[in-house]
Amino acid sequence: MSLAYYPGCTLKTRARNLEEPAVASMEALGLKLDEVSGWNCCGAVYSLADDDLIHRVAPVRNLTRVEKQGKMELVTLCAFCLNTLKRANLLMKEDVEKRDTLNTFIDEGIAYNGEVKVVHLLEVLRDEIGWESLAQKVKLPLRELKAAPYYGCTLLRPREVAIDNVEAPSVLREFLKALGATPIDFGESTQCCGSYQIISNPNDISEYARVILSSASSHGAEALILTCPLCDYNLGQGQKELSKKSGLGEVPLLYFTQLLALALGLDPQVCHFELNYGSPESLLMAKGLLS
Amino acid sequence: MTRKVPVTISPKRSRSEFARRVKELSGQNLQLCYQCGLCSGNCPAVTNMDISPRRIIELARLGLEDEIANSKTVWICASCLACAVNCPRGLDLSKVMEAIRLLTLRKNIDHVRPEDIPLQERCELPQIAMVSGLRKFTG
Numbered sequence: 001m002s003l004a005y006y007p008g009c010t011l012k013t014r015a016r017n018l019e020e021p022a023v024a025s026m027e028a029l030g031l032k033l034d035e036v037s038g039w040n041c042c043g044a045v046y047s048l049a050d051d052d053l054i055h056r057v058a059p060v061r062n063l064t065r066v067e068k069q070g071k072m073e074l075v076t077l078c079a080f081c082l083n084t085l086k087r088a089n090l091l092m093k094e095d096v097e098k099r100d101t102l103n104t105f106i107d108e109g110i111a112y113n114g115e116v117k118v119v120h121l122l123e124v125l126r127d128e129i130g131w132e133s134l135a136q137k138v139k140l141p142l143r144e145l146k147a148a149p150y151y152g153c154t155l156l157r158p159r160e161v162a163i164d165n166v167e168a169p170s171v172l173r174e175f176l177k178a179l180g181a182t183p184i185d186f187g188e189s190t191q192c193c194g195s196y197q198i199i200s201n202p203n204d205i206s207e208y209a210r211v212i213l214s215s216a217s218s219h220g221a222e223a224l225i226l227t228c229p230l231c232d233y234n235l236g237q238g239q240k241e242l243s244k245k246s247g248l249g250e251v252p253l254l255y256f257t258q259l260l261a262l263a264l265g266l267d268p269q270v271c272h273f274e275l276n277y278g279s280p281e282s283l284l285m286a287k288g289l290l291s
Numbered sequence: 292m293t294r295k296v297p298v299t300i301s302p303k304r305s306r307s308e309f310a311r312r313v314k315e316l317s318g319q320n321l322q323l324c325y326q327c328g329l330c331s332g333n334c335p336a337v338t339n340m341d342i343s344p345r346r347i348i349e350l351a352r353l354g355l356e357d358e359i360a361n362s363k364t365v366w367i368c369a370s371c372l373a374c375a376v377n378c379p380r381g382l383d384l385s386k387v388m389e390a391i392r393l394l395t396l397r398k399n400i401d402h403v404r405p406e407d408i409p410l411q412e413r414c415e416l417p418q419i420a421m422v423s424g425l426r427k428f429t430g
Contacts, residue, residue, distance in 0.1 A: 009418040044422035048370065048389035050318040055426065080419045157372035158383070166376050192335050192371030198416065199424035200403050201367065204339050211335075229417045237415070 003124065004071035005033035006062060008081035009041050015078070015229035017272035021261035022077050022121060024270045029129060029137060033075060038065050044080050045196070046087040053101060059088035060102050064112040073117045075124055077257070079228035083154035086118040086161040120155065120163050122171050122227070122256070131178040139265030141180025145287050147259070148184040148221035149173055150212070152231045153192050166190075172225060175256060179263040186219040188212045193234040206238045213239070213251045222283055223252040225259065236277025252280035262289055300353050307354035309394070316390035321352035323380040330374035330384050340364040344374055344384055351387060365391045366402055370427070389427075396430035403428035 003026070011019035026033050039062050047055040063085060066074045076082040092099045093114030103111050119127075125134060149172030156162045156169055164171045169190065173183040191212060194205040213235060216224050226232050236253050243250050258271040258280075268290055273281045284290035304310070314321060324345075331343040342350070342362040350358050359365070365388045374384040396402070405413075405425060413421070 009422070014417045041418075041422060043426065044419045045370065045426050047426075048383075048386045049316045049393050050386075051316060052393075078419070080423070153369075153371040153373075157376050159376055192369050192373065194336075195369040195371065196420060196424035196427055197336075197367070197369045198420050199408055200428055201339070204336065204367070207339075208335060230419050230423075233415075233417050233420060 001030065002032040002034040003075045004066050004069065004073060005035050005075045005077075006039055006042070006066075006081060006085065007035060008076070008078045010229040011078055014275070015232070015255075017275040018077060018229060018255040018257055021255070021266070021271045022257035024266050025257060025260045025264050026121075028264050028266060029134075031124070031129070036062065036066055036069065036071075036074070042081045042084040044084060046084045053098060053105075056088050056091060056098075056102060057106060059085045060092060060112065061106050061108065063089055063092070063114075063116050063118075064106055064108045064110060066116050067112060068108060068110055072115065073119060075119055075121055077121050077227075079120070079152060079154040080230060082118065082120045082163070083161060087158075089114045089116065089118050090160060120227075122155075122175060123163050125175060126171055131174050135178040135180075138179055138263045140263055140289060142176075142259060142263055142287075142289060143180050145181040145289065146184050146220055146222045147176050147181045147225050147254070148186050148216040148219065148223070149176065149189055150216070150224045150226055150231065150235075151190045152226075152228050153190070153195065155227060156190055172227075172256065176225065176259070179259055181259065184216070184219050184221040186216045186221065188215045193231045195230060195234070198230075198234055205234050206242060209235045209238055210242055210246060210248065213242070214246070214248050217248060217251055221251065223254050223278075223280060225254055225256050227256055232277065239278055250278045252276065252278035252283050254280050298350075298353070298355050298358060300355070304354035305352060307356065309356040310352060310354035312394060313351050313387060313390045316393055317383070317386035319382050319384075319386055321348055321382070321387070323382055324348045324352070325380060327379065329377045329379065333373040333377045335371065335373060336367050336369060339367050344368075344388075347391070348382070348384065348387060351391065359391055360395070364388075366428070392427065396428075399430050401429040405429075
C-alpha cells in the first residue's frame with residue numbers, strides 16, 4: 001500500500017536525516033511513501049492576515065495536485081509543512097468566498113474543496129499502524145535510551161490543526177515507548193525554540209535553546225527527540241558555544257524517524273547521523289544501539 | 292516588565308484608521324480582551340519584549356499607533372501561538388501581531404534585509420528558516 005507524501009524543501013537538503021530514515025522505515029512497515037509529483041514549497045508559514053490570499057496559493061496548489069492525482073490523504077514529515085498545509089486546507093473547507101477566489105487563481109482545472117486529509121507521519125504510526133503493532137516489528141529495542149520528546153509549536157498549535165492534545169501531548173511519548181526507549185517528560189517540551197527569529201534575533205534563540213536544553217538535561221534526558229528541521233537548527237547550531245558559556249553538556253538531537261529506522265533494524269547509514277547536532281553517534285554506541 | 296508610557300486616549304483615536312486596519316487584517320475583535328494577561332504569562336519571548344503582549348492588545352484597541360510603532364514587541368514574536376491556545380476569550384494574538392507587522396511591511400519598510408544575513412549563515416540555515424523569516428520580516 002502507498003501513501004501520498006509531501007516532503008517539502010528542507011527535507012531534500014539539510015534534513016535528509018529526517019526524510020531518508022522515514023522513507024526506509026515506512027517501506028519496511030509495508031506502507032510506501034509515494035512523493036506527490038509536481039509539489040512546490042508550501043510557504044513554510046501560514047499567513048495570519050485575513051486578506052492575504054496570495055501566500056495561500058502555494059499550499060493550496062499542492063493540495064489541489066494531490067486530489068488531482070487521486071489521493072485523499074497526504075502524509076507530511078516536516079512540522080512546518082504539516083501546519084501550513086493543514087491550515088490552508090481548513091480555509092478551503094470553511095471559507096467559500098476565499099476558496100472560490102483561490103481556485104480561480106490557481107486554475108488547475110478542478111474546484112478544490114479541502115477534502116484531502118493532511119496528516120503527520122506520527123499520526124500514521126499511531127492511528128493506522130498502532131503502537132502495539134509497531135512494537136511487535138521492533139528488532140532492536142532502544143533499551144536504556146532516555147529520550148525527551150520535544151514537540152515545539154507547529155504540531156500542536158493552533159488547536160484546530162493539532163495532531164494531539166494541545167496541553168498534554170503524548171504521541172511522541174507513546175512512540176518512544178513502542179520502540180523500547182524511556183521517554184523523559186519535561187516542562188518545556190512544547191515551548192517555542194524561537195522559530196524564524198533566527199534570521200533577525202539569533203541571540204534570543206541561544207537563550208531559548210539554553211532554557212529548553214538545560215531543562216531536558218536536568219530531567220535526565222540523554223537526547224532530545226525532534227520532528228522539525230528548524231527546531232533542530234535552532235537548538236543545535238549554537239550548542240558548542242552554549243556548552244562553553246554555560247557549562248551545559250551537549251544534548252544530542254535526534255529525529256524521531258532516525259530512532260524508528262534504528263529500532264526496525266535498518267542499515268544505520270540511512271539515518272545520516274553525520275548531519276546531526278550534539279554527536280548522537282557516541283551516545284547510541286554507548287547504549288549498544290550502533291556499532 | 293513595567294514601562295510607563297504617557298498616552299492620551301480618546302474615542303477618536305480608538306476609532307482611528309490604525310485600530311480599524313488592525314481589526315480588519317487580524318479578523319480579531321480586540322474588545323473581547325479583558326486583560327487577564329495569560330497571553331503574556333504564556334509567551335516564551337516576553338522577557339525580550341519592551342511591551343508585553345497583553346499591553347499590545349490594549350494599545351491597539353485604543354488606537355495608539357505611535358506607542359506600538361516605537362516598540363520592538365511585534366518583531367520579537369515568533370508566532371508560536373502559545374498566547375492563542377491559552378486565551379480564555381478566544382482571541383488569536385498572533386494575528387494581531389501579524390497585522391501590526393504588515394502595516395509597516397506593506398509600506399515597503401522591511402525589518403530584515405536578506406543581504407545583511409551573513410553569507411555563511413544563509414548557506415547553513417534550513418530553507419524553512421529563510422522562507423518563513425523573509426515572509427515575516429519583508430513586504
